[in-house]
Amino acid sequence: MQKQQSYKQDAGKLYLVPTPIGNLEDMTVRCVKILGEADLIASEDTRNTQKLLNHFEITTPQKSLHEHNYKERVPQLVSQLLAGNVIAQCSDAGMPSISDPGHELVKACIAEGIAVIALPGPTAGLTALIASGLSPQPHLFYGFLPRKKKEQVAALTEMVTQQGTMIFYESPYRIANTIDVIKEVFGERQAVICRELTKIHEEYLRGTLSELSAYLTEHTLKGECCLMVEGAGEPEQVLYEGSYVEQVDALIAESMSSKEAIKEVAKRNQVKKQVVYNAYHAIDTGE
Incomplete structure (x- = not known):
């Protein structure tokens, strides 16, 4: 088990910074602050992120981190974090690691005990879902x-x-x-x-x-x-013909023991086994 208190660590920290999925006004004040204060920004595409940085007048240097270079880049970034640097990681749009690079760096940081701090922000899937109907x-x-x-x-x-x-x-x-x-x-x-x-x-x-x-x-x-x-919804409940006794008799006729038949009838009708047992053996419970 590993316990992490993200903000109480003196060593370097990795911030996961979501970026707008279209409208720059969706950038949060906190995200702008972290990008400006970080020692380095790890970007999926430095050219794309530079447009965002220019808009908010952020001068923090960048290093690329994408699917083609993460094997060599992740160890480099971890070394900087262990040295006490603060790194902000962002993808082109939306949340890092969600259909974008970042997960490998997060895993490497956790393995080294480096604090990983996720900032809330835009994500296309949930944003679209709540307006979908x-x-x-x-x-x-x-x-x-x-x-x-x-x-x-x-x-x-x-x-x-x-x-x-x-x-x-x-x-x-x-x-x-x-x-x-x-x-x-x-x-x-x-x-x-x-x-x-x-x-x-x-x-x-x-x-x-x-x-x-x-x-x-x-x-x-x-x-x-x-x-x-849309999902498949709740599975339809199968209705079985006949009383509990008739259902048990039908299963016994198919070579099932009475004990097994009672258990199966209870399961298919979603009732307690004792209910079927009492019905089959004509036990009057007084209810």
């Missing part, structure tokens, strides 16, 4: 599905019975095909596409998977998309 609780955030159809089908098949709303990220160039595959695996469901979230062209497309698919055959979307699909 689909049930926000429970929900499952998945992110980007695999690109190959076979792998998509395999991943989606595991989610067929998922009761919560599912949240996916997708490219506007693949969204139509992805929806068709989801419908193929899930069947008809209500779904919502949100694109250009927090930007001037923000748009929600709500309907069934079939309706969205038909719309996309005639329209091309622009901007990253967040796709939300």
Whole structure:
């Protein structure tokens, strides 16, 4: 077990700083403060982050940290943190580690006992979900599905019975095909596409998977998309014919012992085993 009191550590600290997903006004005062006070900013794309820094007149130096260099970069950053430096890590938009780089650095810091401090801020999946009209609780955030159809089908098949709303990220160039595959695996469901979230062209497309698919055959979307699909909902309760005694007798006729049959009838009817036992053996409980 490891106990961490984030703000009481004298050694270096890693701040996870969310950045706007479109509208710069969504940048919090605290995020601006941390980026300005840090010794170094670890950025997914230094060119993209520099635009943000310029807007808020922040002069903190940057180092890139992305999927192609994290193996060599993470040890370098950990060394600086162990030396007492404060590093702010951010991705191009939204929360670090959520479909973006950062998780490897977090794990390395935890292993070294370095404080990891997450700042609250924008995240596309939940922001889109609460305005989608689909049930926000429970929900499952998945992110980007695999690109190959076979792998998509395999991943989606595991989610067929998922009761919560599912949240996916997708490219506007693949969204139509992805929806068709989801419908193929899930069947008809209500779904919502949100694109250009927090930007001037923000748009929600709500309907069934079939309706969205038909719309996309005639329209091309622009901007990253967040796709939300309703869950399977509560499984339907199977109703069994006959009294408890008749159900037990039917199972015994299928070579099940009376003890096993009573247990099974109780389970399928969601009642206590004693209730079925009493009914089968005509025991009067006086109730």
